[in-house]
Amino acid sequence: MSLDSSPRLDLRVAIVGAGPAGIYAGNLLANAVEEAGGSVAIDLLESLPAPYGLIRYGVAPDHPRIKGIVDSLHEMLDAGRIRFLGNIEVGRDVSIEELQERYHAVILATGAIRDAALDIPGIGLPGSFGAADFVAWFDGHPDVPRTWPLDARQVAVIGNGNVALDIARVLAKLPEDLRTTEVPDNVLEGLEASRVTDVHVFGRRGPADIKFTPIELRELGELSGVDIVLDEADFADVDPSAAPTNQLKIMLRTLNSWRGTEPTGASRRLHLHFWHAPAAVIGDDRVEGMRFERTRTEDGRVVGTGEFVEYPLQAVYRAVGYFGTRVEGAPFDDTRGVIPNVGGRVTDGLGLYATGWIKRGPVGLIGHTKSDAMETVGHLVADAQAGLLAAPTEAGVVELLEQRDVAYTTWEGWLALDAHERHAGATHRHARERVKLVPRDEQVAISRSGTLARA
Numbered sequence: 225m226s227l228d229s230s231p232r233l234d235l236r237v238a239i240v241g242a243g244p245a246g247i248y249a250g251n252l253l254a255n256a257v258e259e260a261g262g263s264v265a266i267d268l269l270e271s272l273p274a275p276y277g278l279i280r281y282g283v284a285p286d287h288p289r290i291k292g293i294v295d296s297l298h299e300m301l302d303a304g305r306i307r308f309l310g311n312i313e314v315g316r317d318v319s320i321e322e323l324q325e326r327y328h329a330v331i332l333a334t335g336a337i338r339d340a341a342l343d344i345p346g347i348g349l350p351g352s353f354g355a356a357d358f359v360a361w362f363d364g365h366p367d368v369p370r371t372w373p374l375d376a377r378q379v380a381v382i383g384n385g386n387v388a389l390d391i392a393r394v395l396a397k398l399p400e401d402l403r404t405t406e407v408p409d410n411v412l413e414g415l416e417a418s419r420v421t422d423v424h425v426f427g428r429r430g431p432a433d434i435k436f437t438p439i440e441l442r443e444l445g446e447l448s449g450v451d452i453v454l455d456e457a458d459f460a461d462v463d464p465s466a467a468p469t470n471q472l473k474i475m476l477r478t479l480n481s482w483r484g485t486e487p488t489g490a491s492r493r494l495h496l497h498f499w500h501a502p503a504a505v506i507g508d509d510r511v512e513g514m515r516f517e518r519t520r521t522e523d524g525r526v527v528g529t530g531e532f533v534e535y536p537l538q539a540v541y542r543a544v545g546y547f548g549t550r551v552e553g554a555p556f557d558d559t560r561g562v563i564p565n566v567g568g569r570v571t572d573g574l575g576l577y578a579t580g581w582i583k584r585g586p587v588g589l590i591g592h593t594k595s596d597a598m599e600t601v602g603h604l605v606a607d608a609q610a611g612l613l614a615a616p617t618e619a620g621v622v623e624l625l626e627q628r629d630v631a632y633t634t635w636e637g638w639l640a641l642d643a644h645e646r647h648a649g650a651t652h653r654h655a656r657e658r659v660k661l662v663p664r665d666e667q668v669a670i671s672r673s674g675t676l677a678r679a
Contacts, residue, residue: 233262233608236616238327239306240314240551242270243277245580246333247297249597250306256605258305267327267621268301269318270310272366273633273667274641275301277335281363282356284390285405286397301635309622310633311668315552317630318621320576326621328613329575329604332551332563336581340545340561342382346505347542351376355387355543362394362415364408366664371410374418376538380514382502383543384427385435389444391541396423396494398449403654406645408662422493424535426500428519428526431462431479438474444494445482451490452482458498459483501528505540513537546586560585568600575613577604637671644670 237253239246250266257264274280276297283290301308312318323330339354346352351373360368381392394402399416407415427434434441445452464476479496487493499519506513518531548561555572557564562585563578570576579600580593607613618624625632633641641661648659661667 235264239331241333242275251300252601254305266306273311281365285407308635320553325618331577336546336548336586338547340547342542351511352540364660364662379539388543406658424495453495633671
């Protein structure tokens with residue numbers, strides 16, 4: 225991205241949300257303005273004490289390839305061009321209006337952390353859970369309970385995306401195979417006490433329409449002590465050679481390799497079901513089963529066949545997508561779960577922008593996040609060059625936070641917390657790269673002390 229060198233840009237910008245969307249936006253903005261010979265001061269405000277958003281709190285702990293993304297984000301923040309300010313809740317500790325008074329522009333990159341609704345009878349019964357809550361638990365999010373009910377033997381996971389596979393894999397995986405990951409101790413203890421024997425994954429469409437990635441699917445077949453179970457009826461007329469993409473061909477071949485395999489007598493089984501639309505959760509006082517309608521495609525659409533099947537279950541996890549959360553002081557589309565915008569420009573207020581999932585909805589991978597941020601930053605820069613952004617009229621945000629005794633954290637504090645977690649991992653009885661510290665107050669205490677707390 226290149227800019228005209230005249231007029232010179234000297235900007236102060238706040239970004240709300242320190243996940244990939246916010247960090248990429250900050251890095252792109254810094255590059256663009258510096259290449260033009262201007263300067264920009266960027267503050268990255270995050271509600272959690274630590275950075276990285278869903279990379280830290282939304283990805284299963286047994287995904288080591290995520291480390292490469294974390295390393296890249298670390299380099300961007302460690303370069304010193306973006307100031308990280310954590311443990312700040314916009315709307316509570318500081319308002320959008322107060323940010324707009326202190327910056328030329330504010331970019332909202334708050335993501336989508338709630339579960340999308342699944343509107344079927346019985347979905348609110350005890351034993352029915354949202355994917356986001358369960359993922360937050362096993363990733364050690366500081367704002368969720370430390371324990372999780374894992375007393376069900378037969379579990380349903382609704383969805384055919386990567387989040388559904390993450391949940392199914394964590395539930396089915398033998399706990400000892402998670403001991404070397406960064407899973408928090410309380411989560412490992414919970415999984416070791418789990419009674420699960422059968423995990424059922426249900427999708428509305430057929431095998432040729434799965435939304436997994438090949439590596440996610442292949443990981444299922446590598447689980448020790450777990451049998452993969454498929455229903456031959458789900459694979460009628462499935463021809464891997466006819467798949468439109470190489471990625472889908474690979475996944476269909478993987479599924480085909482599991483068809484008809486003899487069970488090994490493993491203690492746990494992972495069932496993959498296709499052509500199943502959830503119709504109702506069954507139970508009186510808690511989940512006792514689920515009813516599904518068998519489906520087929522008609523002119524590219526999924527339609528019901530009128531045939532219903534039931535499965536005995538004691539827990540249901542819905543992984544049908546995420547939904548954005550309103551940011552107090554900013555407009556919000558309650559239907560789509562996004563901040564209304566045009567190309568990243570928020571439609572209700574000059575100098576306010578959006579990027580990432582809160583801009584376009586919870587779709588796409590990291591590559592989409594980068595291109596998304598580039599579009600938003602491009603429009604912000606164009607507005608600045610056109611003289612459309614009001615100059616800040618107040619002092620910086622740190623002064624305001626200190627006046628209000630907000631216990632904000634910094635990049636140096638994150639380095640201390642990171643060192644603490646790595647030390648805890650190195651000295652753990654199961655040697656691992658890190659052990660996540662879960663309680664928010666302890667994270668904040670270590671971050672603000674700036675010292676390594678030895679275990």
